[in-house]
Amino acid sequence: MPAISKMKNEIRATIEQFFTALDKQEFKLMNNIIAHDTEMVHIGTDRDEIWKGWQVLRTATVEQFKELEYYDADIKNLQINLSDTGQVAWYAHLLDARIKSNGREHRWLDARFTGVLEKRNGQWVLVQTHVSLPEAKQTREQ
Numbered sequence: 001m002p003a004i005s006k007m008k009n010e011i012r013a014t015i016e017q018f019f020t021a022l023d024k025q026e027f028k029l030m031n032n033i034i035a036h037d038t039e040m041v042h043i044g045t046d047r048d049e050i051w052k053g054w055q056v057l058r059t060a061t062v063e064q065f066k067e068l069e070y071y072d073a074d075i076k077n078l079q080i081n082l083s084d085t086g087q088v089a090w091y092a093h094l095l096d097a098r099i100k101s102n103g104r105e106h107r108w109l110d111a112r113f114t115g116v117l118e119k120r121n122g123q124w125v126l127v128q129t130h131v132s133l134p135e136a137k138q139t140r141e142q
Helices: 001-024 027-033 054-067
Strands: 042-043 049-054 067-081 088-101 104-120 123-130
Touching: 001 027, 001 067, 001 088, 001 104, 001 123, 027 123, 042 088, 049 054, 054 067
Parallel strands: 042 123
Antiparallel strands: 042 049, 067 088, 088 104, 104 123
16 A cells, blocks of 8 residues: 555656646656657647647647746646556546736636556656536636
8 A cells, every 4th residue: 555655646746747847837847747759648628729749749838838927726636546557547636727828817717637647667757638627617817
């Protein structure tokens, strides 16, 4: 059990680093925690926000960071599961966020966030993420 708890803490730290990278626009941190292959996928909230492959996501992230001022996230109800081998994990959580981009602030309430991580070379990396907004709680522009 201690090994599972340790792995879940490492996974939690990786998920938290993802949001720290967004909030601080730290591309180097983002670069370290996302898989660098063509199969990784990130799905955002807009119709056109489906990025497949690290190079595609990298380009989109660099562009988004130019306009992003902050991404203040509050992770709620995080659930982490591990494969029997301990090399794959999947998670789900709710997310409240204040996001300022292009001079406009948006607030998310209870956004749904899911993802999959793999342990590669001793480090957890994100291979798939998906965020959606419940219809009744769509993003609100402030």
